[in-house]
Amino acid sequence: MLRLGPTTLETTPGRAGTPLGAVVEQYRGYVGQKLDQLAADVANLRAGLPGNDRTSAQRRWLAAQFTWQQVGAAYGSFGALGTAIGGLANGLPQGVADPAFTGLHRIEYGLYSGEKLPDLRGHVDRLAADVDTLRGGLAKLAIVPTDMPIRCHEILEDALRDHLSGQDDYGSGMAYALTSADVLGTRVVLEELKPLIPTPVLGHSPYDQSKAALDRLDAALDATKVDGRWPDYQGLTKHQRQPVNGAIGAALEALYRIPSALGKVQ
């Protein structure tokens, strides 16, 4: 265990020499870029707090949350730091009032429940520190290579479970924005794995099917926008939700085939 500020990161040697090991290193580079962006987003959010412009602060929070979602594939690998940055209040004895509820969703909760903006400063500082810790530890971070194929569908499994159920909505109603960021993250992993996905089975390529299904999901998401803006998810009717529910279901039924298609690749 390597001590890295407020939380810890496990370190194990990578296997850059294997095909999936190479994918991990490629992916690590992508995460690094996204974490740099996240650090900038969080700094931007912090800079806006004294101005007391709630709408602006909400917009800046969404930018940061959107960037974090795109990292998606590494959730499990970030351990306690990942929870500190993007965790939910689920399972905490005091729920949203629990001191252990920190990070992006805690800030979302404050921004949408009327907490005074200056009072959120502590949460934003903590978030900035956690993001910096993660950036500093990324090079040594263990990412299990065989987790990469599974992430192809697990990112959107999380979107289905947390965003589209409404369970991780702490007031913003931005389920579709976050899901759309998850699609971006999924596409990155899928493209990185593409060279390793074997010849089509019975003429149907799991890659092609997944890509087409992600395109349809993006189209379904885009169709929900009103005047170019994401709708408040909590206000949508069943009929308004069905197209995205169907499209993400179809995408997952395609993506879940990637891990077994890659079953023998190490």
Add this chain to the structure above:
Amino acid sequence: MSVNRRNFLRGAAGTLAAAGALGVSRPALAEGKGGGGSPDPATVSVPFLGANQAGVYRPDFLQRSAGFAAFRLLVEDRAGLQALLQTLTSHIQSLTEGSLVDSGPPRESEIGGLDSGVLGAQVPPDALTVTVGLGAGVFTDRYGLAAARPRGLTTMPVFPSDSPEPDWTGGDLVLQVCSNASDSVHHALRDLTRATRGMMQLEWKILGFHSGPRPTGAPRNLFGYKDGIVNPAEDEGLVWIDKNSGQPDWAVGGSFLVIRLIRMLVEFWDRVGIPEQNAIIGRDRDSGAPLDGTGETDLPDYPADPDGAVIPLDAHIRLANPRTAETDRSRLLRRGYNYENAGMSRNGNSETGLIFCSYQQNIQDQFEATQLRLAGEPMTDYIQPFGGGYFVVPPGVAEFGGYLGEGMFA
């Protein structure tokens, strides 16, 4: 959308079954009422292929569990709808034949699970049937089917005393899944929704059950009364659309399905005296006999009771079926199930009642005529119809390789 590997495998299994490779006995089933022998329902496979869909006329005792699921179509064009119906057909055929879907090389485990495993490695047929119905929303220009719309297929109107809830009403496509066992119903619905996720999404779903004979005869509903005692026999010509029905050619061999979700206020009902309950229904609660008879299959003699002294004029059975020449052709086939949902009403009452399900040749002449006769009946105080819909049930698939609704596209 193209046929995927999974369908290919299922199709192959279907061919095997059709060739008689399936090691399951298929006793000839008595159709309609009762039936002499009682084969072990788990081993009964209801043949899928035929002129009519197999789930319409079925002996109650073989199918004590049901699931009704209505969907909104997400497919956007004719080819998409055809692919959906083909996928449903191949899956339904495999499921009802009980299956070898999970054997046969190559094992699907190479690319992920094929079957949920809820019924074990060998899926028993369990007398499963899956009946497909199509709502008015299918017959639009979007699918090039506006001209194929059957006469009388509308959205379900609101009848007097209805309390419609949009979340429980309508749907472009409905599946009626019936089986010997509730796990079979779950298994089938899980498989069918998985195979069609991007093509349709649930509008509403409700699970139902039949009781066995208590102690004999027709099953009892949740008011405690025997229900479904009188159903028209298949040869009475009241259920199947025929070439004289004035319907499009493709619909011949099909039927119309009316589903009504009816909450029953059983707490209130239990506070009503039995003589009053009997008068509301028109039958004796214990025996099921009409109030002028002694056995449940006795026929009420309304001409001998013109003023309703024995069976009140507004008793449910008297209004539903007055047994006159004019009303004879309004009889319909009932395939209802009781339901009990999770949770409770806001007032603390249970969420329970009847999934009324009827098949007929003509919705207006049969279901609606009956429903209008029942308007204002005393039972109205104890029930709340809150959902359901009207559907046309396409004819069966006569030969392997065909699919449900294929004739609509001719």
